[in-house]
Amino acid sequence: MPERMSATCTDPQRRHARAAAAAVPALASLTWLVALALAATLLACGDDDAARKPTARRGELETVEVAPPPDARVDVERDVKERRRAETFAGVLPGGFPRTLPLPPQASLVDQGRSGGGRWIELLVPRRPAAVRGPYLQQLAGAGWSTTSAGADAWQLRRGASAVQLTLRAQGPSTRLRLEY
Numbered sequence: 001m002p003e004r005m006s007a008t009c010t011d012p013q014r015r016h017a018r019a020a021a022a023a024v025p026a027l028a029s030l031t032w033l034v035a036l037a038l039a040a041t042l043l044a045c046g047d048d049d050a051a052r053k054p055t056a057r058r059g060e061l062e063t064v065e066v067a068p069p070p071d072a073r074v075d076v077e078r079d080v081k082e083r084r085r086a087e088t089f090a091g092v093l094p095g096g097f098p099r100t101l102p103l104p105p106q107a108s109l110v111d112q113g114r115s116g117g118g119r120w121i122e123l124l125v126p127r128r129p130a131a132v133r134g135p136y137l138q139q140l141a142g143a144g145w146s147t148t149s150a151g152a153d154a155w156q157l158r159r160g161a162s163a164v165q166l167t168l169r170a171q172g173p174s175t176r177l178r179l180e181y
Contacts, residue, residue, distance in 0.1 A: 046155060078084045098162045098181055104136045107177070120180040129153065129168050134176040 048156025096119060103127045111122040125132050137147055140157060145164075148156040153168040165180040 091123075094121065096181070097121065098159075098164060100143065100159060100162070101145065101157070101164060101181075102139050103140070104132055104177070110176070113181070118180055120178060123177040123179070124171065125175045125177065126173070127175060128173060129170050129175045131135070131169060132177075136177075 107125050110124045137146045139166040145159045150156045155166045157164040167178040
């Protein structure tokens with residue numbers, strides 16, 4: 001390149017051109033050196049967590065870090081809460097059952113049928129007979145039903161034209177009520 005310079009070039013210009021031409025190979029070498037140093041640095045920055053982990057003993061499982069559970073940030077105070085009414089009866093009463101006759105709390109309909117000229121239902125209450133008898137007879141009286149004893153744990157119930165025969169018996173820790181109407 002310096003040989004082809006025109007005759008109008010001065011000596012300082014020629015010296016500058018020669019220095020620039022000599023610097024190009026040195027600059028290329030420097031670029032390769034920087035690239036090589038950068039690559040070595042990146043390769044050296046590997047996962048050094050493996051070096052810090054204690055080795056698991058034979059028969060032990062490796063401890064693994066995991067992310068927090070998805071519901072870790074759930075605010076239970078903002079959840080919609082179910083509001084249940086007090087459960088008073090479970091089941092569907094048959095047609096013809098006197099609707100004004102109250103039933104004991106937590107009673108479940110377990111059986112129903114016909115006998116003679118009438119119908120009957122059986123209820124199961126999750127309390128012993130002694131805990132059902134008194135409160136249920138008071139509940140009946142409060143609803144306007146008159147009670148007449150018809151034997152041991154049996155009563156004749158009346159209200160207006162409606163008449164019902166009530167019988168209580170123990171069934172395990174519960175009470176079975178039979179209502180014939």
